[in-house]
Amino acid sequence: KQEVTQIPAALSVPEGENLVLNCSFTDSAIYNLQWFRQDPGKGLTSLLLIQSSQREQTSGRLNASLDKSSGRSTLYIAASQPGDSATYLCAVDSWGKLQFGAGTQVVVTP
Amino acid sequence: DTAVSQTPKYLVTQMGNDKSIKCEQNLGHDTMYWYKQDSKKFLKIMFSYNNKELIINETVPNRFSPKSPDKAHLNLHINSLELGDSAVYFCASSQGSRETYEQYFGPGTRLTVT
DSSP states (O other), X not given: OOOEEEEOSEEEEXXXXXXXXXXXXXXXXXXXXXEEEEOTTSOEEEEEEEETTOSEEEXXXXXXXEETTTTEEEEEESSOOGGGOEEEEEEEEETXXXXXXXXXXXXXXX | OOXXXXXXXEEEEOTTOOEEEEEEEOSOOSEEEEEEEOTTOOEEEEEEEXXXXXXXXXSOXXXXXXXXXXXXXXXXXXXXXXXXXXXXXXXXXXXXXXXXXXXXXXXXXXEEXX
């Protein structure tokens, strides 16, 4: 059974610092891994999708890496801004199902 | 233009009632999903439909019944509502090859059972 863990559960940084969010999963047989952002009371916004054959994906200030063999992914957010404050969710597509981690709640202080 | 929409956004009802949540996507996707986010914010898949056919049915009580009239719509009907059904329900859709399935989520429906 696939289990997805995100560490840390919460993170507070001053504006301008880089953010590093970690995701680990127990079963390396995945189709892809997706990072989402969730704002309070809102739905999920897809940030990046990394296919199982890829090592990383980049979009603007966001960079996500994937190491399938060790069951890890890391989301880097460069030069954080207060608008980056949200909960970040990692999800692995395993046998046709997205399995989510519990999320990392991020606060970026001005 | 809203890609994945859900109605209603909020639903407050009493135990024992029957209610429905509707979902529509205008992305032309073939696959649609229902997820439940509980009070601890943990998201779990409930159902998945591909071209109106049920392909994923997690361990969900029989009181929950999804219906897909066409591939752009996936509704969720809940019978005999219980207190534990209180949660946020998200609809999502995806399209593409297995490795490139990117899921797009609706805004959620907050269900409160009293």
